[in-house]
Every structure is written in structure tokens, then in C-alpha cells.
Amino acid sequence: MEATRDQSVVLGPDIMQEIFANLPVRSYGRMSQVCKDWNRVLKESDRIWRRRFREDFVQGARGGREKLLQNCSSAFMNSSLKIHAREAYMQQLAARTVTDPLVFELEGPSGGIWDVCPVGIDMAVTCTEKGSVQSWNVQYDQLRLMNERLIVPSGAALTDIVVDESLSYAVTCGLDSNFYLIDLLQRKVVKTCDSDLTLKMARSGNLVVTSSPGPTVRIYKGLFDRDPNVELETIPLVGHTDWVRSVCVIEKRGSGTSQLNPGYGGDLALSGADDYYVALFDLESAQLLGRMSAQPSQVHSVAASFDGGIGASGNSTGTVDLWDLKSHNQVGAMEKSSENIHALSFCPDGVTLLAGSDRGLSTWDLRNLKELKRFESEITSVRFSEAGELLFVCSGRRLLCSQLDKLDF
Amino acid sequence: MTEKGRIVKMVSQDQEEFEVEYGVATMSTLIANVLQDVSEETTTVPIPNVNAQVLAKVIEYCRYHYEAKRIDQSEEDIERWNKDFMKVDNKTLFNILIAASFLDIADLLDLGCKTVAGMIKDKSVEQIRELFCIEGDFTEEQEAKMREENNWGSEMSQENNAAQ
Numbered sequence: 001m002e003a004t005r006d007q008s009v010v011l012g013p014d015i016m017q018e019i020f021a022n023l024p025v026r027s028y029g030r031m032s033q034v035c036k037d038w039n040r041v042l043k044e045s046d047r048i049w050r051r052r053f054r055e056d057f058v059q060g061a062r063g064g065r066e067k068l069l070q071n072c073s074s075a076f077m078n079s080s081l082k083i084h085a086r087e088a089y090m091q092q093l094a095a096r097t098v099t100d101p102l103v104f105e106l107e108g109p110s111g112g113i114w115d116v117c118p119v120g121i122d123m124a125v126t127c128t129e130k131g132s133v134q135s136w137n138v139q140y141d142q143l144r145l146m147n148e149r150l151i152v153p154s155g156a157a158l159t160d161i162v163v164d165e166s167l168s169y170a171v172t173c174g175l176d177s178n179f180y181l182i183d184l185l186q187r188k189v190v191k192t193c194d195s196d197l198t199l200k201m202a203r204s205g206n207l208v209v210t211s212s213p214g215p216t217v218r219i220y221k222g223l224f225d226r227d228p229n230v231e232l233e234t235i236p237l238v239g240h241t242d243w244v245r246s247v248c249v250i251e252k253r254g255s256g257t258s259q260l261n262p263g264y265g266g267d268l269a270l271s272g273a274d275d276y277y278v279a280l281f282d283l284e285s286a287q288l289l290g291r292m293s294a295q296p297s298q299v300h301s302v303a304a305s306f307d308g309g310i311g312a313s314g315n316s317t318g319t320v321d322l323w324d325l326k327s328h329n330q331v332g333a334m335e336k337s338s339e340n341i342h343a344l345s346f347c348p349d350g351v352t353l354l355a356g357s358d359r360g361l362s363t364w365d366l367r368n369l370k371e372l373k374r375f376e377s378e379i380t381s382v383r384f385s386e387a388g389e390l391l392f393v394c395s396g397r398r399l400l401c402s403q404l405d406k407l408d409f
Numbered sequence: 410m411t412e413k414g415r416i417v418k419m420v421s422q423d424q425e426e427f428e429v430e431y432g433v434a435t436m437s438t439l440i441a442n443v444l445q446d447v448s449e450e451t452t453t454v455p456i457p458n459v460n461a462q463v464l465a466k467v468i469e470y471c472r473y474h475y476e477a478k479r480i481d482q483s484e485e486d487i488e489r490w491n492k493d494f495m496k497v498d499n500k501t502l503f504n505i506l507i508a509a510s511f512l513d514i515a516d517l518l519d520l521g522c523k524t525v526a527g528m529i530k531d532k533s534v535e536q537i538r539e540l541f542c543i544e545g546d547f548t549e550e551q552e553a554k555m556r557e558e559n560n561w562g563s564e565m566s567q568e569n570n571a572a573q
Binding site for chain 1: 500510518519522523526530531546547555556
């Protein structure tokens, strides 16, 4: 024992920070268990986290998306971060009483916010009915409005916004039937594409899947291409007979997708329409995989669980149906009053579903299909950040944001 | 005297003297700063907390990189050399890290930290403790609690490892 103690060389916190900064975030949980000193260095070192996130961000912007995703999602899983966040939250709690389950909220100055798209791990962009686009960031437990001046030329209401893989460009669609490509760093519109009227969008790699006031779900190729000469390519997905209200993409990354779709290699899309059906498409082959009937309700919103195994549809009559996306069978239904549910999102914990309607945000426990909590307000969009650690809710002119830890279901 | 021909004498903790070219010695920001503040005649710099064995390694690193830069050595060659250079026992490695940190040689510190990070990246808590000769100083309750909280994360990392 003495001999080994002789061997021991104590590296100071500065060096340890450097070492940690070179480790994948997913290993931090393990590192924090080694000894109290290491634990302290990890927990107290804002420097590591700040540097880390900045690097990840840059890497993401250079196209290393997979790495970004891996780091982000494990940052969320990482307990030392969770501990960190929880401690900060406890302090916050001591300072004031939080009555809402949603911790941060901020009012955007220009019109109702119709959609939000999380960007990376601490940012989000929103679009409004007044044709403006804002960016927000969440840092040190605060939600900040970073920029609000960008307004599309026509001033048309913008219904949805998605961000590309590099996290540096966003596409937003307006009620003037245009797509606008926005450079998020330079904060300007770099390209305008005249196209079909689009209501909702979802991104799959470089493709954008859209829903429109019509029976067609469309795949757009080249929307994120900055070259003005590149023509938009459209692939129609046929499977509905009436207005498609909502669309979401189920990414291949989850193991669930490959199980439910062994013959196909790519991402899937789930869509809901006024024809009472929820449809599942394979984006690579543009084929309809299945149709699920939600009769007698029109489907106004759809969402899929993180692993891609379960789909949910929010209906005009206020019910939320759950679907097994493998067998295409209904596996559950949750009923509320007659509210139009137009925002749905699965919580990364896998057992909670958030449903936003004209009247409020409900949280449902999927294990017993019971409603957990309610937040009264008009909700237009509910989105989790890709890594799942932040929840954004659009409510009127306000953007609400919460860290998952702080949501008290 | 021109800086080119200038020789700096570095003295280790155990009083061993190393004669080093000015350009090589000043790869250490600390030494560069020291030499800036004193007259040109002064050539001896004591390095009180680095022993001869480690200092020799550090100088070896500086000398190679100084030359590599001068003759425009290829990136691959430098990388290969760095890799070989890092093939030392852990105690020496950690001491090099401390020396690099003290002497403020950013590249060497970075190289060392990356090497250590690579060593411990996929190791278990126990393996890391053994490697660093650290004894766990948490109570059993604390350990259990942490293990529970980390369960999710470690499953995830296993999945990731399997995927790689």
C-alpha cells in the first residue's frame, strides 16, 4: 500500500479540468464518482461546461452532428449536471415560490408565437403571426431574448420554423406560400422560395416534410440550399384524402424504428389529417406504411416517442390516441373536454405526454393514462430540444421554457 | 549576443543542469517571461518543482517541436512522434503534466491531458482509482446514491460503446 501511495501524483484542479474537457460528457457521471476532489472539480467547474458546450456547438455547426447529439443527450443524462441543475433549482425555490410547472417565461414583443424550434442545447428560434423570427437562449437558469428584429419581407404570418443540421440556418414557412431560408448567424433572409402553402414542417436530415391545406404530405429537397439557382424538388406522399394538419419525423437513430420498419432504412414520417386518419410513411421510398383510423375525430396534431415505437395523435374532439407504430393498432386513448389539441410532445422520460390545446397544457402519465397536471393558457406549440433537456412551450406572445428536471409532474 | 546563439541553463529540483537553446527554452511561456524580465547575461533558470528525469522529458519535447517547426516537419510525423513520446509510465506522465502546467507549455499540456483522457475514457470508477492511486472517499450511502443516479447515463454509454 505504501508503495502505491508513493506512486500517487496529485494533479491540481486546473489540470483535471483540462483532462475532463477532453473527455466525452457521457463519462462525467463516472468521473464524478471517483473521489470528492474530482466530483468537486466537475461540479463547480463552469469553465468545463461552458467550454464544452461552445465546442460542441461549433462542432455541430461543422457538421459533426452525431457527436453533438451524443454529447447533448448524455449531458442531459449526466447526473452531475442534473445534480448541478437541481441544486441551482433548490436555491431558486428558496428564493421564490414557483407555482407554475414551467420555470422561465418571457414575452416576445411582436405578436403571438406560433412555433418554436430548439437549436442545440441552449437556444431556440421562434416565429410569429407578425412575420418575425426571434432567437432565444437559456443560460445560467435564465431565458433571454437574443434577437427579434428579423421580419420576413412580406410580413406574412409564419406558421412553422425548422433548423438545419448545422444549426446555422433555419427555414420558416409563411401564409404567403413562401419558404424563407434564414442565416441564423447573420440574422437575415438569404433565400426565398415560392411554393405551396405550408402549415407544419418537420426535418429529416436535409429534407423537410410538410403538411398543407390539402391532402398531400410533401417532402422538400434543397430547402436548406443557399444557392439561389438550386430548384426545389418536391416528392408527394399520398395517403390522406383531406387537409393534412400536422406532421412529425421519426428519426432512424432510435432502435424502435428499425424494429418497426425492418425493410426500410431511413427516417419515417407520421401525419395527421382531417380525413380522420393518421398515416405512417417511409421517407426514403416515399411509401405509405400504414393508416390508423382516429374516427370520429379529425387529427390535428401528431407526435412520436423518442424511440419511435409509439405515436400519438391529438384530435379535434379533445382526445389523444396512442398508436403502436409497429402493428398500427390503437394502444390507448385519453379523453378530456372538447378542446382542439394542436400541440403534442412526448417527454424524454418516455412515460409522459404533453398535450397543448386552446385552453391549456395537460401532462399525461402514459402508464395509467391519467392526467397529471394542467397549466391553463392557450398553447400553440410544445417542443423538447433534441437532446431532451429543455422544454419550450409557446403560449400567446410568451415563450415558456423549462428544464426537464424542474418539471414537477 | 543574438538570441539565436543564446543558451539557457535550466536547473532541476535535484540540481541537475540542462543547457538548452534559447528558442527551445522559450517554448515555455514561463521561461520566456522570466527571461524577458532579466538582463541578457542571466542564463540560469531554476525549475524548483520539476525533477531531472521529468525536466529531461520536457526539454526533449520542446527540442523536437522547435526543430519540427523549423524544418517544417509533416503533421503525421509530429503526431507519430507525440504518440511515442507519451509512451511513459503513468507517474512520469502525470509529472510531465504538472511540469507542463507549471512551465506553461500549452501544447504539451494539451497533449498530456488528451492522453490521460484517452486512458480513462472507458475505464470504470475502480480502474480509474487504481490508475491514479486514489482512494474513494465517499461514504457507502453516497456511493450507492451516485450509482443509482448514474445508472441511466452508464447504460447509455455502454450502448454507445457497443455501437462503436
